[in-house]
Amino acid sequence: MLNLPAGAAFVLQRLKQNGYQGYVVGGCVRDSLLNRQPKDWDVCTDALPEDMQRIFRGQHVIETGLKHGTLTVMYDHEPYEVTTFRVDGEYTDHRHPDEVRFVKDVAEDLARRDFTMNAMAWSPDTGLVDVFGGREDLAAGLIRCVGDAKMRFGEDALRIMRALRFASVYGFGIEAETSRAIHEMKGNLAGVAAERIRVELAKLLCGRGVGAILREYADVIFAVLPQLAPMHGFDQRTPFHAYDVWEHTVRAVESVPPTEVLRLTMLLHDSGKPAAFTMDERGVGHAYGHPVISVQIAEEILAYLRVDHATRDRVLLLVEAHDMGVTSERTQLKRRLHKLGEEALWELIEVKRADALGKGTEEAAVIEARMDAVRQALRNLLAEQPCVTLRDMAVNGRDLMAEGVTGKALGETLNWLLGEVINERLPNEREALMAAARAHRDAENA
Ligand code: ATP
Ligand code: MG
Numbered sequence: 001m002l003n004l005p006a007g008a009a010f011v012l013q014r015l016k017q018n019g020y021q022g023y024v025v026g027g028c029v030r031d032s033l034l035n036r037q038p039k040d041w042d043v044c045t046d047a048l049p050e051d052m053q054r055i056f057r058g059q060h061v062i063e064t065g066l067k068h069g070t071l072t073v074m075y076d077h078e079p080y081e082v083t084t085f086r087v088d089g090e091y092t093d094h095r096h097p098d099e100v101r102f103v104k105d106v107a108e109d110l111a112r113r114d115f116t117m118n119a120m121a122w123s124p125d126t127g128l129v130d131v132f133g134g135r136e137d138l139a140a141g142l143i144r145c146v147g148d149a150k151m152r153f154g155e156d157a158l159r160i161m162r163a164l165r166f167a168s169v170y171g172f173g174i175e176a177e178t179s180r181a182i183h184e185m186k187g188n189l190a191g192v193a194a195e196r197i198r199v200e201l202a203k204l205l206c207g208r209g210v211g212a213i214l215r216e217y218a219d220v221i222f223a224v225l226p227q228l229a230p231m232h233g234f235d236q237r238t239p240f241h242a243y244d245v246w247e248h249t250v251r252a253v254e255s256v257p258p259t260e261v262l263r264l265t266m267l268l269h270d271s272g273k274p275a276a277f278t279m280d281e282r283g284v285g286h287a288y289g290h291p292v293i294s295v296q297i298a299e300e301i302l303a304y305l306r307v308d309h310a311t312r313d314r315v316l317l318l319v320e321a322h323d324m325g326v327t328s329e330r331t332q333l334k335r336r337l338h339k340l341g342e343e344a345l346w347e348l349i350e351v352k353r354a355d356a357l358g359k360g361t362e363e364a365a366v367i368e369a370r371m372d373a374v375r376q377a378l379r380n381l382l383a384e385q386p387c388v389t390l391r392d393m394a395v396n397g398r399d400l401m402a403e404g405v406t407g408k409a410l411g412e413t414l415n416w417l418l419g420e421v422i423n424e425r426l427p428n429e430r431e432a433l434m435a436a437a438r439a440h441r442d443a444e445n446a
Contacts, residue, residue, distance in 0.1 A: 002032045002122050007075030008041040018055045020047040023121035030117045043082045046104050085109035091155040094188045107131050114159045116144045141172040149181035157188035161200035168207030186223040198305040205263035211254040227297045230274035237285030242360030245273050252358030265318040268298040295320050328377035334422045337388040387421050387428040394430045
């Protein structure tokens with residue numbers, strides 16, 4: 001028995017009253033069987049689009065994709081997509097069916113769906129309709145294509161990313177034939193719209209099984225983001241790292257909290273290492289300046305993925321800053337607050353922690369204790385509402401202008417004062433700052 005929301009029950013009821021079949025289908029059935037809250041409830045039916053329009057007249061509907069058989073019915077301000085049973089035609093672009101054909105049998109509709117666990121339907125009258133063994137695969141934690149895996153990935157390469165995403169999010173395995181086909185067909189991913197890849201990649205990165213997927217399907221990730229391939233197997237030749245750059249990256253990704261910003265940051269943070277690598281006369285490896293190259297690679301990748309500007313800017317800031325020291329020392333924390341702002345500094349602490357955990361050379365408990373101390377120091381410092389920006393300073397441009405400081409010297413003097421305050425060589429007090437500004441001006445003019 002599935003726990004239908006009122007809107008889905010209403011849609012099924014209306015279809016039935018009018019002599020049509022109706023089932024909830026796909027992700028909502030899968031998630032219900034997993035005891036997860038479904039994100040949205042999709043319905044499939046043998047009613048044709050024009051039948052649906054008639055049946056739901058008087059209801060608030062949105063004609064989302066009538067050509068493909070989909071009508072969205074609004075109920076309690078929630079959308080319910082209702083789609084006519086259909087089979088997809090040819091896929092010439094490996095992504096979109098050239099045409100769809102409406103059919104009368106729910107089993108035919110289920111056959112066009114990607115994985116067995118996504119190919120189940122349910123209605124109060126029939127119970128579960130499970131033609132491809134989806135329930136069994138779900139119980140075993142296995143992702144398996146409906147039908148011939150190679151053919152299915154050949155039709156639509158986005159399914160490759162969906163398979164990896166579901167495997168990561170649910171911590172599932174991928175059935176052997178499906179897995180082989182993923183490796184074989186990964187080249188087709190080049191033709192998939194980058195925004196669709198971004199959505200799947202973000203979910204994949206935030207899933208609990210991300211480590212296993214990045215290890216086992218590294219070749220697929222590199223098919224999408226070839227700039228990352230040089231990290232694979234790259235020996236760092238340093239006592240500070242136990243793993244090659246890719247394995248370090250995977251461990252760092254797993255160790256950071258699951259937000260898109262943080263997971264992307266860890267995926268990209270060391271991407272510049274292979275290019276920055278040098279070896280000294282003792283045979284020890286270095287990667288001086290690698291964050292700058294990582295930022296360049298990250299910029300390219302984030303632009304390709306069409307990542308929004310806020311996410312992109314934050315990831316680039318954190319990639320650039322990932323090698324900076326972050327300790328409990330007050331003035332250093334203030335300098336970091338000045339450069340990054342509070343929110344990004346909290347994130348940088350997570351980045352530093354994950355980076356350290358991913359190196360495999362230091363005990364986790366030691367790292368955690370060190371990061372806890374930094375967090376405590378930052379909390380204490382923030383409670384003081386420290387002056388770390390020009391806005392926080394006890395003097396402003398107008399004050400200095402009154403002392404005859406103008407033009408380029410104005411901004412320069414303000415920034416110098418701020419540096420003195422941040423580094424605690426001057427108190428953030430009006431009198432002291434004005435006196436210092438006068439002395440600074442006189443010294444400049446002398
Ligand atoms: P989510 O929980 O992310 O919504 P979902 O499986 O519901 O996952 P949707 O994109 O909402 O994903 O798709 C709904 C259903 O449509 C899927 O469960 C699946 O049956 C089918 N489907 C979606 N994308 C594809 C695809 N690329 N190829 C075949 N079937 C697909
Ligand atoms: Mg869905």
